[in-house]
Amino acid sequence: MASAPNPLPTPGPDARIDLHAHSTASDGTLTPAELMRAAADAGLDTVAITDHDTTIGWAPAVAALPPGLTLVRGAELSCRWYGTEPSIALHLLAYLFDPDSPELVAELTRIRAAREVRAERIVESLRADGIDVDWSDIQARAAGGTVGRPHIAQALIRAGLVGTTSEAFQPRWLGWRYRAPKDDLDVFHAIRLVREAGGVPVFAHPRATRRGEVVPDSLIVDLAAAGLFGLEADHEDHSPTEQAHVRRLAAELGLVVTGSSDFHGEHKTVRLGAFTTSVPAYERIVAEASGVPVVSSS
Template structure:
């Protein structure tokens, strides 16, 4: 779930973020331990150095594997070790989508569903039912434009967004992974009308 116009001064929201950061650190340490058990000599200190103060995630662990010469690019690290079916994968702490919508609304942010086809790709009716339930919970937008979506998928999502009166959002989801063909910022995303619709809903002045 994406949140637009988040109030970063909201202490309750920051408390939730601290809980998630602690969960991410615990998860990261466990993944490093699993890699060690697989014979890969990387340390938590290396991963923290790569993260450079940011919350540690799998991309930082993947970079440590690259620097040690165990893999060549991020995608190889995910395919072999860090992906959902990989031997070093550890499930993360997460909110259910409805909970995430509530947290963002309590903060005053605009909730938008990210990567909808990750939830359901085969059954359009099931996907629409999920999006409808989140709309009823207060979600205001749907990620329609995304680098990995086909034109037919974008059209299908745009139709769902239009039917449910959701703002069609999107982006490149760029992670600098080194994956061949990775979409870079500016190559995928929504039209400027999306930005204006979000601003209007939030009551934010139009950019000059």
């Protein structure tokens, strides 16, 4: 693992920092290079690439980094809390970890394979009901990225069966009827792996009740004791009341608070920079990391 990275360049007090964005390396619609250009065009000073369970977008993002933009390399890990029945899915944002950490690499490889199997099962179920979606076409359009349900949603849109990604995720379609289980990382195990890889774990949209069941605050207390570093409070799926709740909990636990767009391109209406992270919070994350440094283009 690399030694602790130099946090320079120091962002200005008014820097705009978005720490959650996706590319075609997972389920976004912009390539990593296009994502970097879009971040610069949106007036961001710093952006994080956080594709689901993969680092495949890191190298092309670095290669395409526009002048003046700083890149935080990360990933959004598919996790689960098994302390209740049924278990609850949650997402962990992992920043600036060593991408060659053997145990973390092995787990991410397993999770991506599980996503592929899940997606193919969903397509098989659709086709069994006479819905003409093609698995090979979905794989081709994913272009080597992590295949997820948004790719199937796009196939349903192309087939004229739904008008938007949101409609595709309604219960009639991918939200319930055509849904399949997938393997996830135990969240405590995930935090340990990220920490051992020199990374910084932040709980993504922890109070987003509109997405489904959320974990109790007592679990977040336990996660903080296990090494969780922050909570993503400002997010499109948090109501103002939920944002305030997350901020209060973070203050009680001494956790950093982040804000992020969770940008996916055309899959969502939210724009880059719609929610941002404060400079002090960003500096705490960078100072905590020892896996890889931030990357800037002057």
